[in-house]
Amino acid sequence: MKWSILLSLIYFLSNVEGLKVLVCFPLPVKSLSILGQGAVRHLLEAGHDVTYITVYPLKIKAKNYRQIDISTNTALLARDESLTMGYILEHKLERNPPHQIQEFAVEALRMTLKHENVKKLLEDPNEHFDVIIVDLMESEVYAGLSVLYNCPMMWLYSMGAHWQVLRLIDVASNPAYDPDYLSPNMPPFTFAERVEELWSRIYWQYLKTFYTQPEERRIYEAVFGPLLAKRGRPLPDYEDVMYNASLIFGNEHDATRNRASTPQNFKYIGGFHIEDPVKPLPKDLQDLIDNSEHGVIYFSMGSFLQSKSLPRKLVTEILQMFGEFKQTVIWKFEDNSLENIPKNVRIVNWAPQPSILAHPNVKMFITHGGQLSSLEAIHFGKPVIGIPVFFDQFTNIHKAGQNGYALRVPLSQNLPKDLKPAINMMLTDDRYAKKAKELSDLYHDRLTKPGAALVHWVEYVVRTRGALHLRSPARHVPLYQRLYLDLIAIILTIVSVLIFILSKICKKDHPKRNDHKKRN
Template sequence: MKWLCFALLLVLKSALDCEAYNTLLVFPNLSKSHTTLAFGYAKHLLGAGHEVTIVTPYPKEAKEIGHPKLRVVDVSESLKIFTPEVFTIKAVLWNETMSQYWKIMKTTSKMFFSYEEETIRNQNVQDLLNDHTTHFDVVIAEWFHSDMFAGFATVFNCPLIWSSTTEAHWMVLSLIDEASNPAYTPDMNSAAVPPFSLAQRMMQFTIQAIFKAFKFMYFSSRDKTNYEVLFGPHVAKRGNRELPPFEEVLYNGTLLFSNSHPVYGQSMRLPANCKEIGGFWIEREPKPLPQDLQKIMDSAYHGVIYFSMGSIWKSKDMPDTMKSDILRVFSNLQQTIIWKLEEELPDLPKNVHIVKWAPQHGILAHPNCRLFITHGGIFSVTETVFFGVPVVGIPVGYDQTLNIDRAVHKGFARKVQLAYDLADDLKLAIEEVLSNDSYRIRAKELSQMYHDRPVSPGAELVHWVEHVVRTRGAPHLRSPALMLQF
């Protein structure tokens, strides 16, 4: 009985010692896939006993987390700015020249910046900023080509943690240290894999210079003005403080979470306040598959090929001839095909099954999953390494080309160029990966390397958030590079 009382006292003491912190997650990105990170942060922090407020354009999905300590700030009204016709496979096929590429980059960048302005102006966000009874111990904000969200930490006078959706690249690293060296570190929009030739090194340097000039010309002064206009009054209302200069706030991030891991990315020189936690949102044991999908996968004698182009670049936006050619290729395969396609197609081959939504983790985790045909987004590449499934990649844009080129270089993928006549190349790539066992073996090896770590990325995430709060911003981790004025 004494031992039982002693054990209960220890449990009680442990519970009392575990202080709950209040975290603000600012993840209003247009893309539904980006909410994967936001909800991952929320689940881990809630599971550790902390309170979480999340700013998201997808409030219904956030509320499905179903936790009493979760508060959702709905900014779905801002989605009206989204112009989906820019993000289609047809648009990419029509805009293949470099001049058109930069025109698209300029258009999409302006859209994202306008969206972030609208997010801050959103009435629900304004109500949060005006609520003087609310305090936060830390703000975690997604960096996506804009620095404005640093203002949230300024208003609530608490530490700021940046979250990079992709591997830590030169643009976001410059907020906490210095830009990565272009002599051996590729830009996220580049297709180069080191070691670089002289021409490739010059190209990486040129990309950095162009993007810096692009941001300076179009957005730097706008960010500063918006910071002063949108956050200044809220700091003034809270009293006893003046609004810090934007240049000071911009580089005041205490930590950077990088959605990466060297196994599928690149081994990089990182400062002490950059932590790689790629894959923290993945459940080691996914939820059970729906009965119809479970039956399809269990009965696939020759295995399953899973095909998904992600949540933005939808397969339904492919030209009709391209879809017909892909179906022709699939019809001649022994394997069962599960294709995430947002429309119904007539006269489907018997081995092809269309799903409008796919539980990706459950499919990749199934032992009969032989191959993943993907656009190569960072989430999909991370998940395929997590579960050890080889890849055929069809990159569309942004970081996808780099992700797939790295996967090819590491030996667990084949690449197919996006084009109107990709079907024949796709057939050859599928046959190569399925017939050559080295791809499957390499995928399993990399998966084992990924999982060989002292703690899970979710546990590491929670530890560093708590560490930042406990140490009042972790000043001991700050890089001396930030002390340089230029």
């Protein structure tokens, strides 16, 4: 009996083969790297071999893990002050120019594919992978990796089902109800907002078609053309490749309102980056939160934005405002030079955010409204005061407000005065906490945890050789057919011919009538 069980176990294990997975997160944005780390962690735990192209190397020592260090990409943002809160506050920006984001993505692409470590990987003819997972942000050239290794690929998108992403696997959604991810507008739109959304889509597509995509095509052909030629294979057309993804992972979940409809090969896995259970808090923070008699207010503007870029006068006023509350305030602030800090305020340069939000004594979360922070607030059921700055933060905070668990405070010189009544409102009105808990229950009520779902779909795509059966038929229908322009052309042609014939008949009949009148 024992031998039969042992033999069965050996047989079972011998039939479980780990996949070779290439995960690529090339942008120098810390929050995006957190998603990459989450994907790597789940795939390693499932027993797969992972090669990770990353700007932020991990301290993982495992036989089935290899990383390709491209940390020099951080130079791309090292001196860019236009993405700081101080700059945005001074220039009163509420929407990022799409050309700026597209140029950033192309420059990061160029730096990544020229990096010596990446070139060494790509030029090795002995390398092979079963599946590719790439961070999707305004550039589709990385789809060439699936051509090089002749395997299926999946995009991992840090936000929800926005039209710029859906267009890669389906028909783009309608601008009358689906805002651009850079837009501060939220449906239902006014007439002016609908026009604004339509124009922003036209403008984005214009930039992409005539400026960005031609440059991406040149990079694609220059990099992947020679690599495929050495392997004796022709280079497919760029547009055929960029629309050939098997599946897109969206870092969102089903509990929020105003989500666009999605095809079968778009999968929501929002929250997969959150470890379960969360890591224990450092002892000093654990004691601080445990012993806070009136609860804790947690304030963080994320990993990309830094509070230290705010004008020092504004920082001082915020500290004074926090000092008027009896609650303990934990503020993630990246500078140790602050003075006159109130007794109830704890400044931390780095904060284990999920571990803090998991503590039941934390009463609210003051945040910029980034997608990761928004998901963590829902995961742990915390009400939110949002101070959106750019990108998708406006949309996220609008959604949180519509769902009843958030208040929005604008980023301005009056931030301390605007923030104080919002905090008081959230402390005295328990509706926000109840709504946060309600939404958190919806978020957790799913068939499987998001990390397990990610692993399942990666394995599924490989098993089914690209999951072709999940793809939308809309991608194979030309635009003129989707809009029935051919039918309209036929109808217009028939009507034009009929009008022409009738006009000829009328002209022939007209002279006879005149001649008859003359004879009379």
